[in-house]
Amino acid sequence: MTGPEHIQQPRKRLFILLLAIGGLLVLGLAFLLWWVPSVGLENIHPVLPVVFGVFLTILALFIVGSLGLLVLTLLTGRDLFLLQSLRGLVVRYLFPAIIFLGKLFGVDRDILQRSFIVLNNQLVHTRRLRVPAERTLILLPHCIQMFDCAIKITGDVEKCVRCGKCDISGLLELAQKFGIEMAVATGGTLARKLIVEKRPKLIVAVACERDLTSGIRDAYPLPVVGILNKRPNGPCFNTTILLSEVEQALEEYVIPAAGGGEVL
Numbered sequence: 001m002t003g004p005e006h007i008q009q010p011r012k013r014l015f016i017l018l019l020a021i022g023g024l025l026v027l028g029l030a031f032l033l034w035w036v037p038s039v040g041l042e043n044i045h046p047v048l049p050v051v052f053g054v055f056l057t058i059l060a061l062f063i064v065g066s067l068g069l070l071v072l073t074l075l076t077g078r079d080l081f082l083l084q085s086l087r088g089l090v091v092r093y094l095f096p097a098i099i100f101l102g103k104l105f106g107v108d109r110d111i112l113q114r115s116f117i118v119l120n121n122q123l124v125h126t127r128r129l130r131v132p133a134e135r136t137l138i139l140l141p142h143c144i145q146m147f148d149c150a151i152k153i154t155g156d157v158e159k160c161v162r163c164g165k166c167d168i169s170g171l172l173e174l175a176q177k178f179g180i181e182m183a184v185a186t187g188g189t190l191a192r193k194l195i196v197e198k199r200p201k202l203i204v205a206v207a208c209e210r211d212l213t214s215g216i217r218d219a220y221p222l223p224v225v226g227i228l229n230k231r232p233n234g235p236c237f238n239t240t241i242l243l244s245e246v247e248q249a250l251e252e253y254v255i256p257a258a259g260g261g262e263v264l
């Protein structure tokens, strides 16, 4: 996962706080939406305000219930989303709405996206998945390769001669140890193409906050474990990775292929 628990806690609290504010806003909005037109609706038919009120109450309870379920899932560490579609609504729409809300409150976008990634990882964790190595894909950004490396590894990471100048060699070793396929994507379009081609059941993705956030949403319902890269030289240039984070994720989710395997 993405770092020690004590580092993740403040991000988790921030997100949960925003979730709670979101819930209150929904309730307030639902009340206003009912109260304002009801003054006029009554003139059309006396029963219309009640019908409209019931509809809005159900909608508001559904949204607030989803928020509550998400908070409980995060707090208990157990998957309480019995319906896949409900989890989908949360990942696809609720998380981005919360990020939008955070932006309105002036919270830094990178911090919010990191929260999203940490919480997404926690949601994946609660599902207690164990996926065969051959159905797992490690997806890397191109910037993790040393910028002046003459070898073109996009399309075939196995071309790397493992000189050790960048983290590709260490990642290849890990992939080989578990028998997992690894690929480098130069952008979202190529990443989507790789997912369609290789049809993985789990993705361990390394990228920056922005790419991971959009990748997790795009790939849903495919579970994606997001691991942030480090950018000691600035964005998109000679980025690095904590290999132990990748290894930890693989150990948690992957059933290794017997005796490792080919890295494709």
Ligand code: SF4
Pocket: 145, 146, 149, 150, 151, 153, 160, 161, 162, 163, 164, 165, 166, 167, 168, 169
């Ligand atoms: S480890 Fe591989 S990709 Fe990285 S610089 Fe060396 S040959 Fe190039």
